[in-house]
Amino acid sequence: MVENFKMPWEERPAGCTDMMWRYSQNPVIGRYDIPTSNSIFNSAVVPFGDGFAGVFRCDNKAVQMNIFAGFSKDGIHWEIEHNPIQFKAGNTDMIESDYKYDPRVTWIEDRYWITWCNGYHGPTIGIGYTFDFKEFFQCENAFLPFNRNGVLFPQKINGKYAMLSRPSDNGHTPFGDIYISYSPDMKYWGEHRCVMKTAPFEDSAWQCTKIGAGSVPFLTDAGWLLFYHGVIQTCNGFRYSMGAAILDKDCPEKVLYRTQPYLLAPAAPYELQGDVPNVVFPCAALQDGKRVAVYYGAADTVVGMAFGYIDEIVDFVKSHSL
Amino acid sequence: MVENFKMPWEERPAGCTDMMWRYSQNPVIGRYDIPTSNSIFNSAVVPFGDGFAGVFRCDNKAVQMNIFAGFSKDGIHWEIEHNPIQFKAGNTDMIESDYKYDPRVTWIEDRYWITWCNGYHGPTIGIGYTFDFKEFFQCENAFLPFNRNGVLFPQKINGKYAMLSRPSDNGHTPFGDIYISYSPDMKYWGEHRCVMKTAPFEDSAWQCTKIGAGSVPFLTDAGWLLFYHGVIQTCNGFRYSMGAAILDKDCPEKVLYRTQPYLLAPAAPYELQGDVPNVVFPCAALQDGKRVAVYYGAADTVVGMAFGYIDEIVDFVKSHSL
Amino acid sequence: MVENFKMPWEERPAGCTDMMWRYSQNPVIGRYDIPTSNSIFNSAVVPFGDGFAGVFRCDNKAVQMNIFAGFSKDGIHWEIEHNPIQFKAGNTDMIESDYKYDPRVTWIEDRYWITWCNGYHGPTIGIGYTFDFKEFFQCENAFLPFNRNGVLFPQKINGKYAMLSRPSDNGHTPFGDIYISYSPDMKYWGEHRCVMKTAPFEDSAWQCTKIGAGSVPFLTDAGWLLFYHGVIQTCNGFRYSMGAAILDKDCPEKVLYRTQPYLLAPAAPYELQGDVPNVVFPCAALQDGKRVAVYYGAADTVVGMAFGYIDEIVDFVKSHSL
Amino acid sequence: MVENFKMPWEERPAGCTDMMWRYSQNPVIGRYDIPTSNSIFNSAVVPFGDGFAGVFRCDNKAVQMNIFAGFSKDGIHWEIEHNPIQFKAGNTDMIESDYKYDPRVTWIEDRYWITWCNGYHGPTIGIGYTFDFKEFFQCENAFLPFNRNGVLFPQKINGKYAMLSRPSDNGHTPFGDIYISYSPDMKYWGEHRCVMKTAPFEDSAWQCTKIGAGSVPFLTDAGWLLFYHGVIQTCNGFRYSMGAAILDKDCPEKVLYRTQPYLLAPAAPYELQGDVPNVVFPCAALQDGKRVAVYYGAADTVVGMAFGYIDEIVDFVKSHSL
C-alpha cells in the first residue's frame, strides 16, 4: 500500500457547518463515461503507485452488472477500462459469475483484495485479489447466498481475516443487519457475529429498514471508522443515506459509537434522480490520517465524492451516537 | 384570533387560467432552514398578533419527526424555533410521544388548538393548545391508533368540537377515507361518521387510493371549504394532489360538492423530487374572505404556497363536482 | 344480574393435568343448529333468570354475519332464535349495520350491555343494551373503524365505563394489540391506553402475531381475570389459542400477570377443521367464584366449552407469567 | 396511406455514437398542451394528407384517461383536439368505455385502425377505425380482460389481421410477455401464440420484469422491425426502456433478433421525473425507408421523439441480439 499520497480534497464551503460536504464538481464519474455503460456507481478506490487505482461497477446498456479496473492520478479524474475484469483461478476453479457488482478494495499485507456482490444462484460475496490491477485472481465465495455488501478489514484481526456483510434474500431485501465473519485462510469462514442492527424508527428513521457496510474501515484513535449506509422505506420506495460507526479495534463486532443523524443523505440533483432515485451509497474512503474522501454511488447512476476531517467526524459520531 | 391581517398574496400570473397558482418564490421554507433539519414540510400557520404564527414539521437529520413553533411578519418569511415544542400537561399527564408530525392549527373561542399525528404505539391524533405559541399544553389523544390527518373545525358545531380524521393502519396505509367525530370536551370523542371516501378510478383517479383532510376548513356562503389531499398509486409509488370539498355548514358530514379535477398536483421541480417525490400536501389556509393562500408540503421536503380567489374556487368546486 | 345460578360444569378428566379441559360433549352448539346457519361460533352468554341467555354469532348460508339471542336452562343446551336481533334506537339513530359478529355480553348496573364487531365502512365496535333479551337498543359505535374485539368491563372503573378493544385494519389484520378506553356515558370515548402487546416469537410464539380480548373480565383476589386469544402465523395461516391475563383492579391498563404458555390451543377435531381451521376463540366466561366455564368459538364453525378452577388458573397465570 | 411525406428529422449530434438519439427540442408535446390535460404521453401518429395525424393519450385533471385526435404539418408541432374522440358503432354496439389509453394507429388497406387499452371491467384491447380522423367507429374488444399494449400489424398476414398484445392482470401487472393473435374479420380472434418473453436478469436486466409491444411494426429487408418497451423493477419501482426486435416477415411469432442492450433508457430530465419517473415508452414510429422517428411517452407526462437510421438499427439488433 502507498503510505504517502496526494489526498483528493476540497475545503469545506464557506458557511457550511456539516460534518461532511460534497465535492463541488460532483459527479466525478458520469453514467456514460465508458462506451458501453448505462451507469457507473458504487465503486471502490485505493492509493496505487503514485496515484490511485479502483474497481468500478459499470452496468452496461443491457443492464448487466460487472466490475472494471480504473486508474487516476488525482483520485478525481479516472480512466476506466472498457472491458470488465477477467479473473483467473485463485483458491478456486469456480470463477464464473452470473453478475458482479458493488466492489470494495483494500490492501492486506501483500496484495489488494477485492470483494463484491457475486452472482452465484443469487447474490453472495465474491473475493478476489490482485497485485497490480492488471491480473486478477478469484477465490471461493465467502458465504452461501444470499448476501450483499461484503467489506474486508484492511488487516488481520487476532490472526484472522475479518469481513463485514449483510445477509439478504433473493430480491430487493426489505431487511438487513451487519454481521462479521472470520477466516484463517480466505477460504473457510466462521465465527459469525452480529455487529449492528437497524435502528428503531423513533430513534433514527433513516436507518430503520436496513443497513450495510460501506467503505473499508480504517483505524483511528477511537477504533475502526466505518462509513455505512442506512435505508428507510418511504411510501415511494427505499431511500439510502450514509452514517458512520466506530468499532472496537480488537473486537470489531463491538460497536462503540454509531451516528444517530446521518452524515450525508440524498439532496443534490444527481442523488435525487437517476436509475434509482434517492440513493447515497458509500463504497470507499481515502484518508491521510487527517482528512477523508468518501466515494459514493449516487442514484445508482453516477459516482460522487464527499469530504471531511477525521477528528471532527469521530467527535461527531461519539457525541451523536445512537 | 386576528380579524384583519395582511394577507400573503401574489396575483395570478398572466396567461394562467388555473383556479390556483403557485407562489413564484416557492418553496417558502427550505429543507435546511433550521440547523438540525433534514426537511421542513406539512406545516400549519395562523394569523397571530400583527403577523403570523405557525407549527412546523421539521424532521431532523436522524429523521426523527417533531413539531416546532415559528413566527412571521408577512406569512412568507419565517423564523422557526430551533427546538421542538415542549408540552405541559393539559387534560392529561400522558405527554410523551414517540414522534409528532403533520400539525394543523386553528383558533377556537379562546385559544389556538393544535392537532398532529402523534406517535403512541403507532400514529394517532394528538391534541394540544396554546395561547401564545410559547407555552403549549397537551391533551388526551383523540382516538385509538391508527389514525392520521386530524383536522379540527374552527368553531363548535351543534355545541361540540368537531374533528376530521383518516383511520389508517400501522404502515404506509394503502387505503383511507375521511371521517368526522364530535366531542363535548376535547377529551372524549364519539358520533363518528363517514364523510368522504376515495373516488372510483374511472371518475377521478388522482383520489382513488386514499384521501385525507388538509387545511382547517373555513366558512363560505356555500358551506365549509376544505382543501384535502388525494392519492393515486402508480407503479412507482404514491402521488399526492390537492382538491377541495364543500361541507354542509351545520352537518359537515354531508358533502355538498367535491372536486373531480384536482386543484394542484405535483409538477414543479420541488414537488417532483425530494425525500418523497410527487407530493403536494396541504396543511393550512389563510384567507381574508376573498382570497386564500394554501400552505402545502412539497415532496415531503419543503413548504410551498398556492393562491386563489375563494369565489372562483367555490364556483369551480360546485361546477366540477364528482 | 343473577347472583346464584347453576354453574355448567364437568369435572377434570382422570389423568388430566391441564389447567383447563374441554367439555366431553363438545361442541355444545353445532354449525347447523338453526335453519339458516352456516356456522355458529364466537358467542357470548350470561346468567339470566333461572338460567342463561346469550348472544350468538350465526353466519347464514349466504355467509352474512349477524347476532342472535338465545336461551338455555343449563348453559349447555341452547335454543337460539331463528331471526337476528333487531335493534331500536338507543343513544343514536344510526342503527344500520353492514354486518355484526363476535358479540360479548355483560351486566352493568341495571342492564345487559352487548358489544360486537359492527360493520360501518369496515369493522368497528358496536354497542347495545337490553333488559330482557327481547327488546334491544343500539348505541353509537365506540370508535372509528377499524376495530375488533371490543369487551366491556362488568362495572364502572373510577366512575367510567371501560372497554378493551383491538385496533385493526380493513382486512385480515396481521397485527393487533389490546387497548383500553374510557367513557363517562357510553357515547364518547377517550383516555385510550395500550394494555398488552404481542409477545416476542422467542418467548411465546402462540401470541406473537396478534392478541385480542376474549371474555368479559371478572374480579378475583388477584385482579381482573381476562381470557384472551393469541395468534401465530404459520406457513399455512393463522392459529388462534387462548391464554389469560390478570389486570390491576383499579387501573386495568396495568397488566399484573399474563400466561406465557397457552391455556387452550386447537387440538380437538372440531378445532382443527372447519371453515377456518385451527381456531380457539374465547368470547364468554361463566363463573361462580370457584369455577369457570369458558365458551369459545372453534374453527369459526361451532361453539365449545372449557372448564377450570379459578384459583388454579390464577396461580398458574402468576407462576407462568411472560 | 401517404407514401411520400416529409419525415420529421434531426441529425445525430456530433460525437454521439448511439444508435438512436433524442430530439434536441424534446419534449415535443407538453403536459398542459390542451386546457384540460394533466399529462399527454404514450401517443401515436401516422402520415395523413400532406402532414400527419395522431391519436393522443391526454389524461385530464381528474386523471381520467382518454384519447384525442390531433394534426400536424411537420410531425413535431401538433394541434390536439380539446375533446376526446367520440366513437360511433362499428362492428359492435358496445361503445362505452370506462377509460381509454395508450393508443396505436396504423393504416391497413383502406382505413386507419386504432387500438388502445380499453376499460371494460378492467383493461383490454379496444379497436376502432377512421377514414379521416374526424369520424371514428368502434369495434368489438379483441380480447377478454386483462390485456394491454395491443398493436396491429400494418397489413394482413396470411390473409388475416394480426395483433400483438400483452396479457396482464387487474393492477400494476408485475409480469408480461408479448403474444400474437389472428383474426379473419377484426371481430373474432384466435391462433394465439407466444412471441417474446422477458429476458433473464443476468442477460438483459432492463427487460427482465415485463415487455410490451410499442410502435406498429414496419417491414425491413430483415423482417418486421418492432420497437418495444422492457421493464426492470428496482427497489424504487418500475423503469421502462426501449429496445427493438426483428420478427419473421411471414410468421411474425418467430423472433429473428432482439436487442440485448436497450436503444433508449430514461436519462433526460423529462424522462427521470414526472407523474411516473423513469419511463420511456414508445408508441409510434414514422419512417421513410431510411430513417425512423420514434414517438415515446416520457415519465407518463410528456411526448418525446428519438431518431435513427433504419439500416444502422437493423444491423445493431442483429449484432447485439439476446
Added chain:
Amino acid sequence: MVENFKMPWEERPAGCTDMMWRYSQNPVIGRYDIPTSNSIFNSAVVPFGDGFAGVFRCDNKAVQMNIFAGFSKDGIHWEIEHNPIQFKAGNTDMIESDYKYDPRVTWIEDRYWITWCNGYHGPTIGIGYTFDFKEFFQCENAFLPFNRNGVLFPQKINGKYAMLSRPSDNGHTPFGDIYISYSPDMKYWGEHRCVMKTAPFEDSAWQCTKIGAGSVPFLTDAGWLLFYHGVIQTCNGFRYSMGAAILDKDCPEKVLYRTQPYLLAPAAPYELQGDVPNVVFPCAALQDGKRVAVYYGAADTVVGMAFGYIDEIVDFVKSHSL
C-alpha cells in the same frame, strides 16, 4: 347424446331440508383410484352409450396435472384409464400442453366437446372433441392466457358457440368474474361480455373473492341453470362453495337470478381436509329433466356427488336471488 338414461340418484335423507344433499357413499372416486394418481377431482361426466363417459383430472404422484377418460355403467362406479388422453390435431397442430386440468364435457350437435385449463405459457382454455372417448382431437386454445374455468354451452346460441370463462393471472388468482365469449367456428372468439361478478362481502361473502363457472349449463323453463363456485378468502386461505345462477335462454350474458346463499359448502370430512382443504368445486351435472346430480371436486383430492330436484333448485334460486 343419449336422451334416456338411468339417472344416478339417491333420495333426500330424512329430515334434510337442504336444496341439495350429498351422496351417502361419497367420495365416489378416491384419490388413489388409478395407480399413478395423487388425487382425482374436478372432473366431468356425460351420458354415453348405455351408461356414462367422463374426463377426469388425475394429478399423478409428481403432481403433474392431466386429464383421463373414464367409463361407468351407473355414473357412480367408474373405470378410469391409466394413461392420460392423447390428442390428435383438430383445427390446430399445436397440441402440446404444459399441463391439463379441470375438464368439462358437453355434447353439441354431433360430438362431445371438452374444455379444460390448458398450460400454454400459463393457464388458458384448451378445447378438444371426441366422438367416442377413444380418439380425441385438440383445437386452438380459445383465449390468450391467463384464463381458467372455460365452460361451453351445450348448443349454439344465435348461431354461435358460446363459452363462459374466468380471466385470471399467472398465480393463485385472488380475483375472478365470469365472462362469456362467442365463436362462429370454435377457432376464433370474440364478443366478450361480462356475465357475473363477485358479490359484495356484506351480501354474500361466500362468493366475494372470486367466482367461476362450474357445470355445463342446461336449459330449464326459467333459463340456463348453471352451477358455479364462489370463493371467500379467510385468514387461512380460500374456501370454495357452490351456488347456482339462471341465465337468459337467448342472451346468456344476462343473469336472471343467482343464489345469495350457497347450495353446498365444505362441511364433510373429505371436503374439509385433503390437498387443499375447504373446497367444493362443481364441474358437471347430469339431469333427467326432473333431477340433477352434480359432480364436484372435494378438497382438490376426490370426487363427490350431490343431488337435487331441478324445480326445487330453480324455485330456490329465484326466491333467494342476490
Added chain:
Amino acid sequence: MVENFKMPWEERPAGCTDMMWRYSQNPVIGRYDIPTSNSIFNSAVVPFGDGFAGVFRCDNKAVQMNIFAGFSKDGIHWEIEHNPIQFKAGNTDMIESDYKYDPRVTWIEDRYWITWCNGYHGPTIGIGYTFDFKEFFQCENAFLPFNRNGVLFPQKINGKYAMLSRPSDNGHTPFGDIYISYSPDMKYWGEHRCVMKTAPFEDSAWQCTKIGAGSVPFLTDAGWLLFYHGVIQTCNGFRYSMGAAILDKDCPEKVLYRTQPYLLAPAAPYELQGDVPNVVFPCAALQDGKRVAVYYGAADTVVGMAFGYIDEIVDFVKSHSL
C-alpha cells in the same frame, strides 16, 4: 456407531404397491408425550448402545422451540427427557440460542454430531456433539443467518466435513434450494456449491416452491441416498412431501438421480390436520443395508414412520428421475 442393531420394521401391507409405506401404529410419538409439550415432530434418531437414541423437537405450550434427548429400545417406543438439552461450550463460548428446532443427528468418526436450526438473530445452522446423549457440546454456527435444514454427511468427504443446507430468509421463506458446504474443522465453512434446485411446476409440482435436505444421507451402491422434502404452495398454504435423491459418492454436489414423483405425501389424518396441516417432513433414516425406516414430522405436530426396501427405492429413484 452401532453396526448390528434391531431394525424397527413393519412389512409392506398386502396390496400396497407403493415404494414406501406408513407404520400402521402411526404416529409413534404424540403431541403431548412429555408434560410441557404442545407438539413433538421433526426429530432425529440414531442407533445407540443396544437400542436407539434421538434428539427431538418438542415445542412447549408457550410454543417455544427446543430440542430434547430421548431413548428407545426398539426405535418405536420412546422415552423423551422432560428438559431440553443443555449445551456446554464446544469450540465456541456462544452457546445461547433464541430457539432450537428441526434437529438431525449422525455419528462421524468418534462422536454423535447434531445439527439444528438455531436462533441467532434469525434461523441459522447450529452444530453440537455428544458422546453419550447425556453431555452435549455446542460449536460455532456453521453459517450466517438465514438458513435452515442443515444436514451433515456421516463421514468426511475428501478429508472435510460436508453439510447440506438451505439458505432462507427471516420469515416463512417462499423459496429454497439445497447447497453443500465443506469444513476442515467444524468451525470454518466454505466451498459452497448448489446441489439441487426446485423443480419446474410442469415437471414435478410437489417440489416446485422449495426443497430441503431431510435425513442424514447414507451410502448405497448407487451413491448417497438422501430423503428430502419438497414444497408446493397451494392457494391454502404450503404442502410438504418427501422424495429422495442419489448424490455422487465422492462429489455429492453432483445429483445422479432425483425422484420426479414423491415417495410420501400428506394423506393420513395426522398428516392432514394439526398445527400446520399437510406436512410430511423427514428428518432421520435408520437402515440395515437392506431396509430403511424414515422418521418424519407430520403436520408439525407428531412423529410418524415410513418403511421401505433400499434396493427398491434406489431402483425407483433411478427409473423415475426428474
